Amino acid sequence: MKATFRDVKSDIMAKITSGEWEPGRLLPNEMDLAEIYGCARATVNRAMRELADEGVVERRRKAGTRVRMAPLRQARFSIPIVRVEIEEQNSTYRYALVSQEVAAAPQWLRARLQLAADCPVLSLTCMHYADGAPYQFEERWISLGLLPQAQEADFSEIGPNEWLVSTVPFSDAEIAFSATAATPDLADHLGCAQGAALFTVERSTWLKGEAITFVRQSFRPGHRMTSRY
Amino acid sequence: MKATFRDVKSDIMAKITSGEWEPGRLLPNEMDLAEIYGCARATVNRAMRELADEGVVERRRKAGTRVRMAPLRQARFSIPIVRVEIEEQNSTYRYALVSQEVAAAPQWLRARLQLAADCPVLSLTCMHYADGAPYQFEERWISLGLLPQAQEADFSEIGPNEWLVSTVPFSDAEIAFSATAATPDLADHLGCAQGAALFTVERSTWLKGEAITFVRQSFRPGHRMTSRY
DNA sequence: GAGTGGTCTAGACCACGTT
DNA sequence: ACGTGGTCTAGACCACTCT
Incomplete structure (x- = not known):
């Protein structure tokens, strides 16, 4: 059973919420994660991109991906008529x-x-x-x-x-x-x-x-x- | 010069904001759009997925992609300490x-x-x-x-x-x-x-x-x- | 310079929902 | 049944930025 991007995302999320990966922690790079989860790098990339969008992790080229220091919580409001x-x-x-x-x-x-x-x-x-x-x-x-x-x-x-x-x-x-x-x-x-x-x-x-x-x-x-x- | 997903996204957005594609309008499917823009279907897919996330279009399998009837406006608030x-x-x-x-x-x-x-x-x-x-x-x-x-x-x-x-x-x-x-x-x-x-x-x-x-x-x-x- | 994420490709299979 | 979007793959090249 290969990992989907949702599997990767929720597994990484779990590691962060459980405290196993504490704030500031450097995550493995995409190639390594792909090997760990047995999926393609693109799959890991999508999972990580969404986590970054949601403010859970921070990504920088060359510097890699880190758990955000202060988890950035944000709420979405729809503006109705x-x-x-x-x-x-x-x-x-x-x-x-x-x-x-x-x-x-x-x-x-x-x-x-x-x-x-x-x-x-x-x-x-x-x-x-x-x-x-x-x-x-x-x-x-x-x-x-x-x-x-x-x-x-x-x-x-x-x-x-x-x-x-x-x-x-x-x-x-x-x-x-x-x-x-x-x-x-x-x-x-x-x-x-x-x-x-x-x-x-x-x-x-x-x-x-x-x-x-x-x-x-x-x-x-x-x-x-x-x-x- | 091939189209990037940003090119596709902003071109489609422009067609919608200009009124060329009115609310409810059925968009071409991903394969056709890929051919129109001279890019891969995955590129079109990413552009459309982001437009759907932002509430500009609505996507349903088999039914295709349509311009949202009432453009769904939403604001993101960060919840600071x-x-x-x-x-x-x-x-x-x-x-x-x-x-x-x-x-x-x-x-x-x-x-x-x-x-x-x-x-x-x-x-x-x-x-x-x-x-x-x-x-x-x-x-x-x-x-x-x-x-x-x-x-x-x-x-x-x-x-x-x-x-x-x-x-x-x-x-x-x-x-x-x-x-x-x-x-x-x-x-x-x-x-x-x-x-x-x-x-x-x-x-x-x-x-x-x-x-x-x-x-x-x-x-x-x-x-x-x-x-x- | 070298390592990281960012993006694109061409192809494939699948899930879903309309017909 | 069939057409659509949803997702995955293996590979490639590029852009950024840290050292």
């Missing part, structure tokens, strides 16, 4: 546009997105409901310099998030999670007390270095974002 | 143990970790400071059923997080982000107003299906957790 997130909970989704206006980008937004001083932006605020109850308040700014067609789009039925995903499916983004106190306006829309602790997601998006949009999503009190790793 | 996080900001780290006691696991904790009714746990609370200012308040519960040696450990100098990482380096975990209002106790330790909005991370950890530990980390007001993707 609000509608999908709500529908996956078997709740009924409802969307409402609260306000819409075009104006020059305020200074704080220009700083965040590195926008030109006179760049016009479309400002939107909207609400997302789950089973009729307020779920998320969304404040959105879209650069009209890069996406002039946003001014013609109808955001009364479809949310800006979904419009953007269908218009500009791939882009670079920076995402930030934080907690903020509910302003009077937010409290009003979300139906919570002023000052309530709200989970907040902020995301800046660029396409080839040009700023597209900035969004701040404030969730109803008690919202949790979870992941396994 | 508090000390490392603070030191990376070029701040001075200080740790303090606030309280420590052994007791039977309360009901809510047993429910979260699926612990036996009579399982004793070590409860710890500690503070982490950056440049002398409160940075994070940590509430930690460690199962003594699985980790009896935790009772002997000295948590007055080294934090439970670092002790655990060096004792049980790899494990399964569930992580949750949320916002909570500062309790009087939290406000006292973090030096903030009662009811202030605090960014909170909760993490449950298992080793081979057995619960190890649960931790709630509450950050000082204004804390942000960021990532690019």
Whole structure:
């Protein structure tokens, strides 16, 4: 029975988790491992490449492969569209546009997105409901310099998030999670007390270095974002 | 000049982002792509496997490879040890143990970790400071059923997080982000107003299906957790 | 300079799921 | 049944970087 890349990977992982191969330890090179496991070097290579991707080992040409000193733990979060997130909970989704206006980008937004001083932006605020109850308040700014067609789009039925995903499916983004106190306006829309602790997601998006949009999503009190790793 | 797997990957990515290959579109099979790009099938395979990992395409045997309907965006967060996080900001780290006691696991904790009714746990609370200012308040519960040696450990100098990482380096975990209002106790330790909005991370950890530990980390007001993707 | 990982090849067999 | 992706092989050449 020859070893598959999964066999090699899990065996090496076991040696590391059991402490047999301690942090900093130099692993045998790929040729030797291939001989040990009775498989081709490419098979070992794939196992080791995946372990390196996952942050378990560190590889450098000539220097070889070592167990990472501080095991680098990382979690992956999928960034869902609000509608999908709500529908996956078997709740009924409802969307409402609260306000819409075009104006020059305020200074704080220009700083965040590195926008030109006179760049016009479309400002939107909207609400997302789950089973009729307020779920998320969304404040959105879209650069009209890069996406002039946003001014013609109808955001009364479809949310800006979904419009953007269908218009500009791939882009670079920076995402930030934080907690903020509910302003009077937010409290009003979300139906919570002023000052309530709200989970907040902020995301800046660029396409080839040009700023597209900035969004701040404030969730109803008690919202949790979870992941396994 | 033959195509590398990076060439193939970025060319296919370009066809998708440009809209030439729209969502749902069936891609040519690996043999055909290999011929198109003038490379081996294994090269195409690696390119496509990475695109599938990144959520750009969806692959199924016999059914072939399709552009994902809703491009699945995902962000990777590395989960740092508090000390490392603070030191990376070029701040001075200080740790303090606030309280420590052994007791039977309360009901809510047993429910979260699926612990036996009579399982004793070590409860710890500690503070982490950056440049002398409160940075994070940590509430930690460690199962003594699985980790009896935790009772002997000295948590007055080294934090439970670092002790655990060096004792049980790899494990399964569930992580949750949320916002909570500062309790009087939290406000006292973090030096903030009662009811202030605090960014909170909760993490449950298992080793081979057995619960190890649960931790709630509450950050000082204004804390942000960021990532690019 | 020499040893390591990084990648490609041409071929093969297999596992799975659609038809 | 059959076409697709999933994986393995044995060999080769290359790129990086440590000494």
